[in-house]
Structure formats: structure tokens, C-alpha cells
Amino acid sequence: MSTADRVQRRNLVLLWASQFTNTAGLMVLVPIMPFYVQGMGVRGTAEVQTWAGVAIAAPALALTVATPLWGRLGDRVGRHWMVVRALVGLAASMVVMAVASNPVALVVGRLLQGTLGGVVEAAQAFASAVGPGDKRGSALGKSFSATAAGSLTGPVLGGALVGAGQLDGLMLAIAAIATLLAGACALGLRDPRAARPGTRPAPQDRSRRPGFWRTGFWQVPGAAPLAVAAVAAYLGVYGLIPVFAEHVQRGFPSGQAGLWVGVFQSVTWGATLIASFWWGRHNDRAQRPVRALAIAATACGVSIAAQALPLGAAGLVVLRIVQGASFAALAQSLFFHVGKHAPEERRSGCVGAANSFLLAGQSAGPLLAGPMAVVLPTHASIALLGAACAVAGLCCVRALRGEHPHRDHDRAEVLTG
Structure with a gap:
């Protein structure tokens, strides 16, 4: 196995683990969000549904604005750093949500998750950007399978722990895992093309490069x-x-x-x-x-x-x-x-x-x-x-x-x- 192939395999393992952790953490709360909001003292069907809907939609709304900006920054500083940044953001948001005692704080944590997080988005961007031309589709397919696996696992964990009142501990555990994965990605994620002998990144024409926005x-x-x-x-x-x-x-x-x-x-x-x-x-x-x-x-x-x-x-x-x-x-x-x-x-x-x-x-x-x-x-x-x-x-x-x-x-x- 060539050096480039080993780098590509390590990339896929790290990206898969990161996306699985992120999606499982998200899906732990999403299906049971109304019950979680009720546990914060919110009463009334309309109030519960409103807060639950806002909390569910908050990360996607924030990501809609933040993702292209983070992606553009990734083109400048390195795409693997965007995966690291997203994992650190996931960890921070999980801590905020774990200690939240009211729905406002919960929504703040979810917004933080969307603004600074986006593990799946960063990982998909990395896979689509640096995957070799003949294997880019397979890399994206394997990367996306982590989202599906996390979506299968998350509801099981949430349903098992919501009645026992242990969701806070689970979110803190997810934060710890995300932090460890951030360190692993900082050290292990690499562009496989850099590992090919004689391959150098193409120089960028800064005069023609578009602005940050x-x-x-x-x-x-x-x-x-x-x-x-x-x-x-x-x-x-x-x-x-x-x-x-x-x-x-x-x-x-x-x-x-x-x-x-x-x-x-x-x-x-x-x-x-x-x-x-x-x-x-x-x-x-x-x-x-x-x-x-x-x-x-x-x-x-x-x-x-x-x-x-x-x-x-x-x-x-x-x-x-x-x-x-x-x-x-x-x-x-x-x-x-x-x-x-x-x-x-x-x-x-x-x-x-x-x-x-x-x-x-x-x-x-x-x-x-x-x-x-x-x-x-x-x-x-x-x-x-x-x-x-x-x-x-x-x-x-x-x-x-x-x-x-x-x-x-x-x-x-x-x-x-």
C-alpha cells in the first residue's frame, strides 16, 4: 500500500468517527426534544412545541450562514483545520447544552453548535475536496454513511437515557470524545496528494482569488x-x-x-x-x-x-x-x-x-x-x-x-x- 493510500485510509477513519459522533450527539436530542424542553419547566403544548421547534432548527439556521464562510477559510488555512474547529465547536456546544437549565440557554447552545460546529459539513467538504478523482465518490459515500449510522444510534441512546435523567452525562461524554477526536484529526488528517512523490500544491494567483465572502x-x-x-x-x-x-x-x-x-x-x-x-x-x-x-x-x-x-x-x-x-x-x-x-x-x-x-x-x-x-x-x-x-x-x-x-x-x- 502506497503512502498516499495509507493517508487516505486514515483520513476516512478519522472523518467517519467524527461524523458519527456528531450525528449521534445531535440525534440523541432531536427526537425527544419536546420531552427535554418539558424537563426544563416549560408547560403547555404550544409553548413546548415552539421551543422544541426552535431548538431543532437552530443549528441548521446558523450553519446556513456559517458554512460557506468556514469553507472559504478552509481554502486559505487548510481544510483539515476546519474539521478540528468543528469538533471543538461540537464539544463546547455540548457542554453548554448539558448545563442549560432553561430553553433560552438550550437554544444558545444549539446556535453555538451550528455556528462553530458543523462536523458533518466540514468532513464532507474535506472528503469532496481532497479525495482522489477516481475515488472521490466512494470517499463521499463512506463519509455520508457515518451520518446514517449516527442517526440510527443516537435515538436509541436518547430513548434509553431520557427516562433515567442521564442525558446531561451523555452530552458531557460526547464533548470529551469530540475533544479527543479534534486532537487526533489535528495530528492525523492530511491531504493525500501531499504524500505523493513530486506533488506540490498548485500556486494560487492572489490577484484573481475572490474575496472572503x-x-x-x-x-x-x-x-x-x-x-x-x-x-x-x-x-x-x-x-x-x-x-x-x-x-x-x-x-x-x-x-x-x-x-x-x-x-x-x-x-x-x-x-x-x-x-x-x-x-x-x-x-x-x-x-x-x-x-x-x-x-x-x-x-x-x-x-x-x-x-x-x-x-x-x-x-x-x-x-x-x-x-x-x-x-x-x-x-x-x-x-x-x-x-x-x-x-x-x-x-x-x-x-x-x-x-x-x-x-x-x-x-x-x-x-x-x-x-x-x-x-x-x-x-x-x-x-x-x-x-x-x-x-x-x-x-x-x-x-x-x-x-x-x-x-x-x-x-x-x-x-x-
């Missing part, structure tokens, strides 16, 4: 329709979460609704975990990430809209598997396309800007789903959220005009050896 994202082929697609797809997927719980509660016995929501959630993320690897390898082979994004967004939309039908447990399990497998392609395909078309000196900033559109949809979905569910029947809300993902698929079809696999620089490198 400009990432160059809009120079990526199909940037505008892909930005709309990112917002619409994640709005549909994440807007479904609160609506789906209400849908299950109405369609299943009241005493079993919580159990079934957990089952459907686990099935979805299990499919995402498995499919993440396949989509990564597929993007490496086909070099058509926008086409993959179009197919996945459309399949996601159809599977979500169909969940409004009275299909029973078996039908919902099938649809959630399709949804999870399709969802696995969304972020990594977008990052793959942006990463291979963005200039080297702007790559992290461009990936960060692309991720901001995903985060915008991720935060808007849950915030809009509640009021929409009040105005519309639950099945109509689910159908509209599915339609949002279908719109994302149409936008990707529009962006396909900018995808030229045979002209791609990375593919040329692969073909020429």
Missing part, C-alpha cells in the same frame, strides 16, 4: 437550478419528520404509535446507511452525479407522497426503504458535482455554499411543516412535501445540461492514468 459557487455548471433543488429536496425530506409522526399516530393504535415511528425511522436510516456506499461507487463509475441527483430526488418525492396513502405497516416499510436509499444520494452527489467542477483554490468554499442550500431546506422544512399541518389535512401535507422533492428532481434535469462527463478534469486524469 465570495466562494465561486455560481461558476459551477448548473449552480442556480441545483441550489433550488437542494433547498426543495431537503425541505421535503426534513419537513416530513414532524408530519409523519402525526400521520402514524392517527393510523396506528395510540399505544403503539411511538414504537412504529421508531421502527420506520430505523428502517429509513438503515437503508440510507447501506445505499450510501453504492451511490458513492456509482458516481465514481458513471461520473454523472447530477443525473444521480435527479433520479434520487424524484424517487424520494414519489416515495414520500405515497406515504399519504393508507398502506399499512408493510407498505410504509417499503416506502421508507425507498426514501432512505434515495436520500443517500442527495448530498453526496451534489458535493461530488460541485467538488469536481470548482477550482482547486475555491473548492471547500464552493462545497460549503452548496451545503448552505441543503441546510436552508433542512431548517425551513420543520418550521413550515407545523403551520402547514394546521391548515391542511396530514395526508395533503405529506403529498406537498413529496411534491417539493419532485420539483428538486425537475431542477436537476434542467442542470443536466451543464454536466459533461467526458470533459471533466478528474475523469481525464483517470483515463490517462
